[in-house]
Amino acid sequence: MQAEIITIGDEILIGQIVDTNSAFIGKILNSIGVSVYQITSIQDDEAHILKALTEAENNADIVIITGGLGPTKDDITKHTISKYFNDTLVRDLSVTKNIERLWRDYVKQPMQQVNLDQALIPSKAEVLMNTVGSAPGMWLEKNEKVFISMPGVPHEMKLLMEYEVLPKIKAKYKRPFILHKTLLTYGIGESMLASRIEEWEDNLPEFIKLAYLPNLGKVRLRLSAKGFDEKIVKTEMEKQIQIVLPLIKDVFVGFENDGDLEVLIGKQLVNLNKTLSVAESCTGGKLAETFTANAGASSYFKGGLVTYATETKIDVLGVSQAIIKEHSVVSAEVAEAMAKNCRALYKSDYAIATTGNAGPTKGDADAEVGTVYIAIASKENVFSQEFSLGTNRIRVINKAINKALELFQKEIFKN
């Protein structure tokens, strides 16, 4: 059972937007045992769309198309799909009603003819009702192949995928069981890790594949197993994990299925009944955001401070001017004072602080671009570590976040 995803839109090809839809679709199809053979991003152009549809029909059982169903003139997808199926467009009453409802209850702006014309769909298409937008999804079949077309607006596509497309695919096809397990490791390079687990890797059964995914100081090991017997797949996966875990014990931090490091930290803080606050300089709010992006953060995260300008470290966070003068604003001493004072201010059990220079210029600091200090304060203790994180601003910030999470994770899991 294979699918191909086609995303339509010049904005993808010129790099104006990043295609996140395909990743969402790939993930959710995988979860129900449908493999994605290929993702193809193409132009808003009739000839190109027709060519891609023909090729996808040869490659895959299911063709999923997103993009190009909006009301405006740059959208030719619907007409081209109709042409591909030798079909004509007809007005669908249920879609018309849905559009009228949306305009009455939400849009509250005058309706245009182009909006109403979104109810025109190929006569052979089954409507997949889009309850949050005016462009409907469509399901078409041809020579045992299924074609699904959805608007490119991410949240509309996601709802259609979950509530319309998946149930229909599940009902139509018998699918294998697919299981992914991703092991997060920190602090060891890809090739070192590979040589450690080489023997284990060579002896993996045929139906389990291993991939290395390195990223900013962490390497994820992804195991993918596939088979029609769910029990065998699960048992063998578990067995292989039990073999590999002792080999990577010192660098293993958790499974990605459990969530990213910030989620593991959140769970541990809830287990320990402890709270956290953060004081950020160079990470500029991103550390707080990393925690608060996850639902449930309010059970352990009290809040944070972004003391970006040097004087705010003094005025708001109460770091002493003398410490800054003596050690510089990018220093272990300032990071530790920030963590300590933040913890006191927020009355939290722990505080994490960052101070550094993300670049591109030296700014208030005299430290080299890429130098970052991360401090952790607890009731008993405050300590810090210095990092040298390169010269690219965004990468310095992201690596500092990863380092802060890694350091804090070690602290709260140490017992």
Place this chain on the structure above:
Amino acid sequence: MQAEIITIGDEILIGQIVDTNSAFIGKILNSIGVSVYQITSIQDDEAHILKALTEAENNADIVIITGGLGPTKDDITKHTISKYFNDTLVRDLSVTKNIERLWRDYVKQPMQQVNLDQALIPSKAEVLMNTVGSAPGMWLEKNEKVFISMPGVPHEMKLLMEYEVLPKIKAKYKRPFILHKTLLTYGIGESMLASRIEEWEDNLPEFIKLAYLPNLGKVRLRLSAKGFDEKIVKTEMEKQIQIVLPLIKDVFVGFENDGDLEVLIGKQLVNLNKTLSVAESCTGGKLAETFTANAGASSYFKGGLVTYATETKIDVLGVSQAIIKEHSVVSAEVAEAMAKNCRALYKSDYAIATTGNAGPTKGDADAEVGTVYIAIASKENVFSQEFSLGTNRIRVINKAINKALELFQKEIFKN
């Protein structure tokens, strides 16, 4: 002059990572007049790679391949490219030296044979030196077509693209001039906007294309012009913009080439010689991060507070308990108090505050999920606005950021 981008990696197809490389490559190629015909994401599989290379060779003049050049066993790209060119792998001395240097100066872990073997490249390939990673880029030619292969690690690919690939493409091909201008609009729907500018759109010259890119309350209008005479392209683009601007005056906020809204805001604050701080509840640090992600934020951004837990709004930000009790923590009154107190604490000219319920549950607040208040405080004034932003946590946060930027932009551009 057309290019095709091929990204290799199962992690893309199963949705484990989002392919951001293609967007980067598309954008940078476009900037030098090379159009991207198609982006194709494929499996780590010999047959699939060979098929994609054959098709890309038919579609495009330049084929750019990323991914699959790491040291570990899941990487078969290099061998497959060699096979496609009927070639054999040979050890390259300059790459060997580069790897030895990286290990000596940066990695500082024992070198493995797999690392040294990254210096094996097809004999027909020209090396594109990767100074920050062990996998080299490669440049191969076949029947007047160019094939470029780069590692998938984003920052390695980016450096190779900028310093090795672009100069070689520029030297080899005569390219048309491509110009994009993107107009940001806020507060009007795609179809309303389309009907307003319909006549103008219908009269655009053949070589200027228009696209509508709607996203969370903003619609971007992208004009793309292409031609060999740079002067004509620029003049006509300017002329068309001068015609459309008066039609969208009330909803136009700036050009994307000038940067996103936060960048425009930053520039205006620097012009006005004013500073900003932020107090965040439901946006959890993301508003601060939105500003600090941009270099130069330190010239206007003083910092911010994340007062996530209710008691921190009282303890850290000094919002009165009585106000919270009377109006609830998600209210105009609390948002305004947060903004006012934040401004005072950070001694900034302006402050923006957010309080709301991003969901999925009601948390500390009794407000409906999706209700968000945004307040702006200046020396003269403090005001707020209520928004109802749906029920999806991440979308509520992102929309609140957009609304806050929009509101603040209106405030600082009003004179």
